[in-house]
Amino acid sequence: MNTDRFPAFVAAMTALVARTGDEPTLLREGRALLTALVRHDDWLPDRAAVARDDRYAQHLLHRDPQGRFSVVSFVWGPGHRTPVHDHTVWGLVGVMRGAERCEECSVADGAPRLSGHAHVMQPGDVEAVSPTVGDWHRVSSARDDGLSISIHVYGADIGQLRRHRLDDRGAVIDFVSGYDSLPAC
């Protein structure tokens, strides 16, 4: 297991958010850092690769002490799927293991709806979300067997953030995701 790779990523992200708050710069340079991180599947602690039976799992990997960003491991089993949701802050999603399906949304008159378009992300693929580049989507495992794992970086402590999702009737409701596990220290 490579124990240097993730601390180096956190150090580079910390330097980036210390240098700029400009979202296009954060997304461009953060994308390059995350792409380099998820290209190697040799660093994730076992604790952060644990799945849940009932739904996808979210393991906190790092929380910036100043709350400027967080890094989360998402672990997906076959059939696991998020609701249609937003983030309210910039975010980067990089697939490291397996594959994920991302269903795109359109927002008309403040009402988000699935657009009918979807794409599959493979290991090494990274994409961005934010209120300015497109913030609503639905994500699911694209594998019929085995686990998929993606590494997410957000411009806030995402598990504590009040954001929005669609309920079963398509109404927008608030939610706070929390985390399934935290770093040991």
Ligand SMILES: [Fe+2]
């Ligand atoms: Fe998302």
